[in-house]
Amino acid sequence: xxxxxxxxxxxxxxxxxxxxxxxxxxxxxxxxxxxxxxxxxxxxxxxxxxxxxxxxxxxxxxxxxxxxxxxxxxxxxxxxxxxxxxxxxxxxxxxxxxxxxxxxxxxxxxxxxxxxxxxxxxxxxxxxxxxxxxxxxxxxxxxxxxxxxxxxxxxxxxxxxxxxxxxxxxxxxxxxxxxxxxxxxxxxxxxxxxxxxxxxxxxxxxxxxxxxxxxxxxxxxxxxxxxxxxxxxxxxxxxxxx
Amino acid sequence: xxxxxxxxxxxxxxxxxxxxxxxxxxxxxxxxxxxxxxxxxxxxxxxxxxxxxxxxxxxxxxxxxxxxxxxxxxxxxxxxxxxxxxxxxxxxxxxxxxxxxxxxxxxxxxxxxxxxxxxxxxxxxxxxxxxxxxxxxxxxxxxxxxxxxxxxxxxxxxxxxxxxxxxxxxxxxxxxxxxxxxxxxxxxxxxxxxxxxxxxxxxxxxxxxxxxxxxxxxxxxxxxxxxxxxxxxxxxxxxxxx
Numbered sequence: 001x002x003x004x005x006x007x008x009x010x011x012x013x014x015x016x017x018x019x020x021x022x023x024x025x026x027x028x029x030x031x032x033x034x035x036x037x038x039x040x041x042x043x044x045x046x047x048x049x050x051x052x053x054x055x056x057x058x059x060x061x062x063x064x065x066x067x068x069x070x071x072x073x074x075x076x077x078x079x080x081x082x083x084x085x086x087x088x089x090x091x092x093x094x095x096x097x098x099x100x101x102x103x104x105x106x107x108x109x110x111x112x113x114x115x116x117x118x119x120x121x122x123x124x125x126x127x128x129x130x131x132x133x134x135x136x137x138x139x140x141x142x143x144x145x146x147x148x149x150x151x152x153x154x155x156x157x158x159x160x161x162x163x164x165x166x167x168x169x170x171x172x173x174x175x176x177x178x179x180x181x182x183x184x185x186x187x188x189x190x191x192x193x194x195x196x197x198x199x200x201x202x203x204x205x206x207x208x209x210x211x212x213x214x215x216x217x218x219x220x221x222x223x224x225x226x227x228x229x230x231x232x233x234x235x236x237x238x239x240x241x242x
Numbered sequence: 243x244x245x246x247x248x249x250x251x252x253x254x255x256x257x258x259x260x261x262x263x264x265x266x267x268x269x270x271x272x273x274x275x276x277x278x279x280x281x282x283x284x285x286x287x288x289x290x291x292x293x294x295x296x297x298x299x300x301x302x303x304x305x306x307x308x309x310x311x312x313x314x315x316x317x318x319x320x321x322x323x324x325x326x327x328x329x330x331x332x333x334x335x336x337x338x339x340x341x342x343x344x345x346x347x348x349x350x351x352x353x354x355x356x357x358x359x360x361x362x363x364x365x366x367x368x369x370x371x372x373x374x375x376x377x378x379x380x381x382x383x384x385x386x387x388x389x390x391x392x393x394x395x396x397x398x399x400x401x402x403x404x405x406x407x408x409x410x411x412x413x414x415x416x417x418x419x420x421x422x423x424x425x426x427x428x429x430x431x432x433x434x435x436x437x438x439x440x441x442x443x444x445x446x447x448x449x450x451x452x453x454x455x456x457x458x459x460x461x462x463x464x465x466x467x468x469x470x471x472x473x474x475x476x477x478x479x480x481x482x483x484x
Contacts, residue, residue: 116435117435117436120434120435120436120437120441121424121427121428121434121435121445122420122423122424122427122444122445122448122449123424125445125448125449126420126448126449126452129449164460167456167459167460168456168460171413171452171455171456171459172452172456174417175416175417175420175452178364178368178417178420178421179420179421179424181364182363182364182365182421182424182425183424183428185363185364186425186428186429187428192362192363193358193359193362193363194359194362195362199362202364203363203364203367206364206367206368207364207367207368207371210368210413210414210417213413214409214410214413214414217409217413217459218406218409218410221463221464223465
């Protein structure tokens with residue numbers, strides 16, 4: 001426990017830094033879409049409807065998703081059951097944002113004239129794979145850990161798989177955002193190669209996002225920041241996985 | 243030790259899978275540059291000189307680099323000192339390939355007519371940051387762990403930082419490759435949006451690369467695959483860090 005106590009201040013500093021970078025990346029992408037890309041609309045103006053896509057993907061699949069993963073580290077003294085429900089709800093929110101974000105881009109492609117083809121780029125392939133994996137992960141996670149909840153031995157066996165795919169989906173989401181930034185910059189930013197303010201903003205947002213991603217992966221995966229099993233939880237084996 | 247022994251067959255399977263994915267990504271990028279992009283040249287033909295860039299970056303910064311990081315896991319029964327020298331040499335090779343790969347793309351930009359601007363895209367920003375971090379990491383690693391080799395306590399304190407940046411640089415390298423694939427596909431593949439064979443090949447290579455990346459991060463970072471400190475090493479504290 002003394003060992004754990006030594007790691008908490010370090011964790012708190014890195015966690016704070018990750019929140020600053022995460023909020024900054026959402027704000028930067030908001031400024032990009034809201035100011036440089038002329039703001040948001042739905043249906044009536046496909047070009048403005050598109051802007052929901054980068055904004056909601058960064059907000060949902062990256063920022064919210066990361067915080068959903070981090071709650072076990074950030075609120076280590078809370079009851080596990082409560083954290084599991086919170087984790088499930090945050091990831092549900094992230095998933096809903098992502099679906100709306102996907103509808104925005106498909107609508108934009110289909111309602112543009114001429115129509116823009118869907119699902120041809122590496123960005124779209126990695127992005128859609130990531131969202132599909134996320135949906136599977138969420139459903140399997142719900143059935144395994146919460147409702148109806150499988151046998152403790154099955155849950156214990158599945159937990160590392162859930163954690164691995166959790167990180168893999170996050171890395172896929174960050175990569176996909178970076179690819180999307182590059183696509184949009186090449187397609188829509190006039191003279192991207194002479195680095196106008198919008199180009200600089202996109203590149204800086206990409207760098208902030210990759211720093212946020214790296215830090216979150218570290219905080220989530222490093223064993224020394226892992227939630228310690230309490231004595232009560234050890235005595236009540238079932239509760240460990242509750 | 244029994245616990246470790248149980249993990250070795252699982253590690254070996256995943257390690258083999260990672261090698262298959264890694265070699266496949268190098269082969270795919272080789273086929274892309276060698277066949278679809280008309281092969282390799284140096285100096286005389288800037289367009290063909292460019293092709294060394296994706297090939298050497300994937301071979302050096304991704305495949306070789308990953309194997310340099312994995313040797314501590316793959317050859318766990320070898321002496322640590324030997325592994326450290328091997329690690330340093332493989333990463334030196336990865337670095338040399340990367341520098342030649344960078345020269346290739348700068349030459350291509352500068353010798354094209356009209357000249358193509360350098361260092362404006364998110365790909366170039368992340369890519370160059372990654373290579374610079376890699377150079378710093380290599381030099382600091384050499385001075386800390388090998389020659390002249392600092393005090394054991396300093397080495398022990400620096401090791402987690404070295405490991406964190408090692409993974410961060412790898413993730414930066416994979417992300418940068420994916421961004422480069424997207425740029426090249428948009429700039430050079432005719433009708434990328436109708437998914438010609440070259441477009442499919444680029445996207446598939448990107449997917450293989452991200453799967454390879456995810457697997458390598460898992461193998462390198464997961465504590466259960468960590469090299470166990472032998473009894474001899476514990477007795478000779480200095481040797482643990484040798």
